Every structure is written in C-alpha cells, then in structure tokens.
Amino acid sequence: MAFRDGPFDNMKLPLAWVAAVVVVVGMIASIFMLAGSNQKDATRVSYMRAGVENAAAPVGEVLSAPVRWTGNAFEYVQGYFFAVSENRRLRQEIAELNDWRDEAIALKNINGRYEKMLGVHTDPPIPMVTGRAVTDARGPFARARLVNLGTGDGVQAGNPVLSEHGVVGRISGVSGRVSRLVLLTDVSSRIPVMVERTNARAILTGDASRNPRLDYVRGVNMVQAGDRVITSGDGGGFPRGLPIGTVAKSVDGSWRVKLFSERAAIDYVRVLLFQDFNQLIDPSAITAPTLSSLNTAPAPTPQQAAAIADATTRRATANEAAAERARQAEARAVAREQAEAQARELARQQAATAPAQNTATPPAPSNGNTGG
C-alpha cells in the first residue's frame, strides 16, 4: 500500500510550511557548520573531506587525461610550425646565457669559499615529490586543486608546492592518496615574501584574482614595477628564495604580483617535503663557532696537499722575509735614532760652551751719546 493511499492521505500538511521549516533548520545547521569549520580541530570534517577527495580524485584523473593528451598534441603542432623561430630564439638565449654561466660558476666558487671561511651552513637540498593536479576549483571563494599525492608519498599539510615556473601554493589537507593544494590566488592565502632588489618584506595576499596583492610593504619606495618577488622564509612556512613573480601596479594603485606559475597551465607540480627550518639544520650547529666547519672538511688529495704545502712554504718564506725586513728596518730606525740623539747631545754641549766664552770677553762700550 502506497503512502498516499494510507490514512495519512487525509492529513494535508501544507507543503510550503514544511519546506520553510526545513529551510530554517538547514540555515541554522549551516551557520553552526560555518562556525565549526573555523575551529582547528575539525576531525570529522577532515574525514569527510578526505572521503570526497579520494572519490573525486580518480574521476578527475580520468577526465584530465584527455586534457593532457590534447595539450601535448597542441604543443606538438605548435612546435612543428614554430620550429624555425623558436630555434633562433633559443640560439640567442644560449649566447646570452653563456656569459651568465661563466659568471655563475666563478661566483659559486668564491661564494663557496666565503661560506666555508665564515662557517655558514647552507640549506641542504629539500626532498620533493612530483605529482599531478587532477581537479581545479577556480571560483571567487576558493582556488584549490587536488594533487594525486598523499601521506603515502610523505606529503604533509603545509608543504610548499612549485610548478616548473615558481611557487604555486601550499598543501592544506592531505589524505592517503590525495592532497589539497591551496593556490596563492586563493582568498585565504597569505605568504610572507620579499622584493629581491631591496629585501623589502611584504605579505602576498590572494583575492581570487590572477594577480595577488602585495600588502604590508615595509619601507618607503621599496617596490617598483618589474621587481622580482621571492619567498622571504619569514615564519618558517616556506624556504627562502623560491621564485613567485614580478611586481606590477594595478589600476586601483595597489601593488600586485604577476605570478610565474600563471605562465602556463599547472599540470605537474612538485611538493617540497619542507616543514620548517628545524629539519634543515642541526640545532646544535646553529651555535657552532665560526670556522668550525673547517674541521669537517674532507682530506685533501695528494695534488691539493702538495699545492697546500707549496703555498704554506711560500707563505712561510714570505713571512720570514717580511719579518727580516721588519727587523732590519727596525735596526735602521734604532741606529738613526741613536745618531740623532748623539747629534742633539753634541749640539747642546756646544751651546753650553758658547755663553762661557761670551762672559770672558765683554762687549766694547758704545760711542758716548748715551747720557743725552
């Protein structure tokens, strides 16, 4: 027997009222959920998110596969038609980059020596895993992606994410096989950055547009259009020096950043397995004295040892010669000083004997016109 044929058939509940009650109850529940989602410990929600994301990720992966193939086909056709112009451009770039390469090698060599002398601990390479973005939320209230990497790959919430061009965002949630990447353009994203030219600190604030704002710029006239923006490392969320974009002035007068990662579609991404600076460096090494790293330097090769011995001998010989020269110069100075002292003594004696002779022979009287 169907419900409408039963005794309840005569009970005419006003549908609009029932719907209105459900709406009101639903609104109250939604407000509670919104208030609850602000709390840090939202374990049930995390499980729910993980479940949906784990279900959605394979679907997104399947759907994005033709996209990747299409993209590859486009690149293939584009490469075929624009091969000559691209070849010319690449030759020009290589010619320009050769000089930079030589300079970079020289600077790296010098920098390495300075670091060793000063006992500077450089950041070790950070391990990273490569994954693929499978879904993409582009709305004004959330800009995020699902990445097909999870806790099994070592990914944790807070890990920075890069594309081949620069920083994309950071991991906000992670489950077994999928993690959620919040983009720099998301309305809730805030990243401490610095202007490379002036070291001016600022906060990169996403607002769901393609170019996030540069807020809280410290200093006056520290930013100009075209400046390169990198992560500052302040707060320990990101390692320092990751490329983000270039500064541009927006129509409303605020500074914005053209993201490097917006140059191309974000497909493959690298998740840096970076938590904070504690994982980069041994805490006891922070307080190590200067030049302490020289003790840990590897043993020199025979050629290096010979070169070092040769340099040491030359330096010792040079030091001895310099010391000898200094001794001789000092002896000469002492002899000169003694001679000068003797000369002064002789002059004083002569001066002392001269008045005695003068008193023995008084001067002749004047010619008599003094009484006038």
Place this chain on the structure above:
Amino acid sequence: MRRPISVRVVGPLQWIVYPALLTVLATIVLATPLRLFGIALPEPVFALVLVYAWPMIRPAAIGPVALIVVGLFLDIFWGGPIGLWPLSFLIAYGGMLVSRTFMSGHATVINFVLYVCCVVTVFFVAYVVTALRINNAPSMLALAGQMIPTLLLFPLADWFVQKFDDNDVRFL
C-alpha cells in the same frame, strides 16, 4: 466505458535526485584543469538552477535537504568552509519559496529577473560570509567570472521548470 488514462507519476527521483546528481557530475567535469590559450573552463554554480527551479515547480521538504547535500559537496570539493554554500542556497531558496506564489506563471523575462535575483542573493551571501570570515574580500572580477556563467544557465533553469511544472507531481 471509460478509457484508462495513463498518468505519469513524477516522483522525487525524477525532479530532485537525478538533477542533483547531474549537478554534481557537471561540477566535477568542469573542474578539469583544462586551459587553452590561457583561458580556463567556466565554473558556473549549477546548483543555482535547482535553487531557482525547485520552489517554482512545487515546494517540498526534500528540496532543501538535497540543496544542503549539494552545498556540502561543493564546499568539500572546491575546498571552501563547510556550510558556506548550503547557507547561501537555503537563503535564496527561502526567498524563492516566499515569492513563488507571486511570480509563477509570468513571462520568461520576469522569470529571468527572478533568476537574476536568486543568483545575486546566493553570491551576495557567499561574498559577505567569506569577507567576514577571513577579513579579505574576494575580487569582484573573480566574482563576475563565476556569476556570469551561472546567469547564462537560465535557459536550462527555465526548461527545467517548464518540464516539471505541467507534470503530475506526486510525492511518496
């Protein structure tokens, strides 16, 4: 002798569950990270078709419940705060419920105005909640980037209303 008349019974499966599932599916499909010549796929809020059409077809208790479920899915799938879309949908649904007796049966242009009001209400609520929650207002351009594709879904919403408005809608 009276000839039997076949009555097509349209249950909640036809006008609520299947459209809700199609909405979810369309959202997942359009979340594909496709970008050609620097332009990404549009990302309309398909569920607004349901927010507009369901009260126009007939008030029902299952409608708001389905909207809560779809809204929760959007929150989770797009990575927003839980409760944002359900609250926005239900406020607009409540408004539609109140105004349906005055608005049903009008010309398409009037219906379009009603649809625009529905869309604006949902986005306004979501905008205000987001701005208050994280002290940062989303870009108006980004808002328009999602609002305009949603407004372009009006023919679909109108077709949906027309399809079920004249049916014998019964509920179990």
